Amino acid sequence: MLPNSIQWYFPTKVKEAAKLIHKDGIILHGGGTKILEPQPRSSVKGLVDISALGLNYIKVTGNIVHIGSGATFADVVAWSRDKKRLTVLSDSLSHAASTPLRNRITIGGSIKDFPMWSNLYAPLLALDAKIDIIGERSGIFSLEEYATSPLIKSKHLVREIRVVEKHDIRSGVKIFHVVRFEYPIFTIAAACTMDKNIVRDARIFVTGVKKKLVRLVTAEKVFRGHSISDELINSAANQVSLTFVPDYKFGAAYKEKVAKVYFKDLLREIKESIR
Ligand SMILES: Cc1cc2nc3c(=O)[nH]c(=O)nc-3n(C[C@H](O)[C@H](O)[C@H](O)COP(=O)(O)OP(=O)(O)OC[C@H]3O[C@@H](n4cnc5c(N)ncnc54)[C@H](O)[C@@H]3O)c2cc1C
Structure with a gap:
């Protein structure tokens, strides 16, 4: 429960909203779906509604x-x-x-x-x-x-x-969840900048790991300067090392195993999209 004395603010200027949150206990309110969880609730003294700031575009x-x-x-x-x-x-x-x-x-x-x-x-x-x-x-x-x-x-x-937005980018995402509307256990996304069928640059990220996010730098290097092949995908997957936190559904090692499978699926999809 929010304290009864909570003060709502409805600024119409971004600068005004940014100034308000300098005060202790005054925080922004976006969708409000998480707002109360991270703070001890009694510490929230005011909420700054962002809906009149013209930021919904x-x-x-x-x-x-x-x-x-x-x-x-x-x-x-x-x-x-x-x-x-x-x-x-x-x-x-x-x-x-x-x-x-x-x-x-x-x-x-x-x-x-x-x-x-x-x-x-x-x-x-x-x-x-x-x-x-x-x-x-x-x-x-x-x-x-x-x-x-x-x-x-x-x-x-x-x-x-x-x-x-670049025309020469091929990107994709894979989400591991138990059912479609369940929280993602992890999300893995990749974007490859292509020069015809050669990968000029690759950016691959996983969220949901112990450190919250990890960039798969070693795997990215495997693809740079090459065309994506199944051999390269397997070689990159072998170099992927991910640390997950175990939970009541899955152990850390199992999550890593699934992540490697999803990694391969994702890169194969990107490879197919280049043809
Ligand atoms: C049941 C449930 C399931 C969910 N499942 C998923 C899911 O599967 N995937 C997913 O991605 N998310 C999911 N979410 C959403 C996620 O957990 C957070 O609740 C959500 O991302 C917070 O966004 P919000 O706009 O509601 O932020 P708020 O609750 O309004 O605010 C969250 C924090 O951000 C700050 N804030 C708000 N707006 C701004 C701004 N413009 N600038 C700076 N700071 C700001 C607030 O002060 C607060 O600290 C789920 C939420 C619920 C309740």
Whole structure:
């Protein structure tokens, strides 16, 4: 339960909202699906609603897709399917939670919260997304830097996510969950920048591991400068080492085994898409 004395704020300017959260106990409210869990509830004194900040948008300027932090998972899925753009995002986000929850969960709340079961992070990291934040630290950062540095812990408002859309990219995502609407146990996403059938660059990320996220740097190196073959996929998979936390459903070693299978399936799908 929230304390009865909770104060709601409804700013209409991003700067105003960013200033409000400097005060102790005042936090942003995106979709509100996680807001009370991380903090001891009595410490929350005020909630800053972001819905009047004009951040619920998805727009394209040149080859950059801008996803406002107020856009919901459902908004992104609908946009991506309608425009047939960044389909790796709709492929992943359409599996998150349930329809009512996807209608509420925002991009900003999910980025700041970064749950272990995130459907959002792995595809965005594979696509080398950038993040625009304002607060204790302000500016545009790579999402990878944001998620792996103290930046994510600083007090800030996520303004938007930016993804450069490239025609020569082949990407995909695999999610391991017990049933379709269950939390992902892990999510693995890959994006390969192709020069005809040669991989110029590869970015492969897994979320849901012990360290929350891992970049498969060694596997990426295996593909760079080569065309993707079954031999290369097997060789890269052999070099993948993932540390998971065991839970009541699966042991850590089992999760790693499944992750390697999913890794191979994902790269095979990318290989097929190049033909
Ligand atoms: C039953 C259930 C199942 C779920 N299953 C999945 C799933 O399968 N996959 C998945 O990816 N997610 C899933 N989620 C969602 C996930 O666990 C979080 O609840 C969600 O990502 C939080 O987003 P929100 O917009 O609701 O954020 P909020 O709850 O509003 O806020 C979360 C945190 O982010 C901060 N915040 C909010 N907006 C911003 C902003 N613009 N800038 C900076 N900080 C901000 C808040 O202050 C708070 O600290 C599930 C949630 C529930 C309840």
